[in-house]
Structures are given as C-alpha cells and as structure tokens.
Amino acid sequence: MFYQELKRRAFEANLQLAELGLAPLTWGNASEIDRELGVLAIKPSGVAYGDLRPQDMVVVDLEGRTVEGALRPSSDTPAHLEFYRGFSGVGGVVHTHSKYATAFAQAGRPIPCLGTTHADAFAGEVPVTRAMSPKEILTDYEMNSGRVMVEHFRKAGLLPDQVPGILLRSHAPFCFGPSAAAAVENADVLERVAEMAWVTLSLTPGIAALSGPLAERHFRRKHGAGAYYGQATRSGSDAPATPSGIRLKPA
Ligand SMILES: [Zn+2]
DSSP states (O other): OOOHHHHHHHHHHHHHHHHSSSTTTTOOEEEEEEEETTTEEEEBBTGGGGGEEEEEEEEETSSEEEOOOSBBBBTTTTHHHHHHOTTTTTEEEEEOOHHHHHHHHTTTTTTTOOSHHHHHHHHSSSSBOOOOOOHHHSHHHHHHHHHHHHHHHHHHHHOOTTOOOEOOOSSSSEEESSHHHHHHHHHHHHHHHHHHHHHHHHTTTTOOOOOHHHHHHHHHSSTTTTTSHHHHHSSSOOOOSSSOOOOOOOE
C-alpha cells in the first residue's frame, strides 16, 4: 500500500510501451524511482502486458533487493539501477525492442541527426555503446550492460538530459527521463527518428548529419533556459512543457 502511487505510475508506463507497439511480446520494461524513498517500481519478469496489474509491479531498493512484491523483478533491473545510480536526475528508465531503433543497435550504428524532428529531442546522434567483453557478458551481464551505457555517457561527455537515449550494441535501446512517462515518450520519439533515419539513408546513402545552427536552434527551442516551445506551466514558471522535459544532473 505504501508504494501504491509509484507502482501505478510504473504500471501505466509499461502499459503505454505495449500500446505504442514499442515492446512486442514481453520485450520491454519501464521503471520509475522515488528518490526520497530510495526505491523504484519495475515490471515483473516475463509477465505478458495483457496480464499485468498495478499490484504486480515489483518495488526494489537501489541495491536491487525486493522490498515489496511477490513476483521476480524484470531481469533488466540491474541495468535500470546503473542509470539511477549513475545519474541523480534520472526519474524513469525504459527498455524496448522497437524495430528501427533495435535495427540500428544490431548494426552497431548510432542514429545520426538527419533533421529537425531528431534535433528537437536529441542533441546530436543517439549513440551506440562499445561491444561488451566476454567477461562482462558471462558475469553480471545485465549490470554490466548498464555500466557500459553509463560509461559511454561519461567518456563522451554526454548528459542524459540532452541525449535521453542510447543503443546497447547488438541489443536494443534504453531511454530515460524525469519520470517513467517521459522516458516512454522519449522511447517513442527515438523509434520514429530511427525509422526516418533509415528511410533518409535509403534515399540518400551517406548524407551528412545535420549540425550547426539549425540543429542547435531546434534543440534549444525545447530544452534549457531559453526554451520557448509549448505552453507555460500552470505553476507560473515560464519553462515550457517539452517532450523530453528533462533537467538532469549527472551524479
Ligand atoms: Zn532487451
């Protein structure tokens, strides 16, 4: 009962993943963290979306110990934990196997920014991680998957508020946001820009990525202090409502 609201939010994000077609079969999961309580709610492992109920969400602490729930948490929980531990501003994490984004991950290719649809949501390309070593795969695979993704952000100097998604090489995307709902929206945008990139590259192979003022202008319309896209919030803040809506600080 104590975690009812958190579980409801995680449940709705998982349901939305399925409704948007981003997680075929049971290939996806969403979680949301309550930073004050130090716990997150995540989808249980291997339960079909049609059978999922809010009370089935599993609540785990930042060490991955189950604190509430009868079912086993998603097998990807250790990867989610790495994002929450690595970036204090991340409030929701989503993993999908959406078709086009997964195809780029399988090809080991980042998704280049080829137009303003992409630039609105992601500052630059959506990166792909390095290959994992046999040792990383054979021991603590899911935790190491998360570590490799966080490592990429740190080494490349990327911030998750500017690039709210990454492709785990040979696997599929992970997206994040200030909430699970925002992370789902970023996963949806990621899939759409991945499809557009694929079509664009089919039409003009080798086309140069968008950069410079046009890309920057579009990202800045929706992110940061000078953002002006959308409506002012009801609280009176002049910060606009943005799709990714993220203000994150690295831990
Ligand atoms: Zn997966």
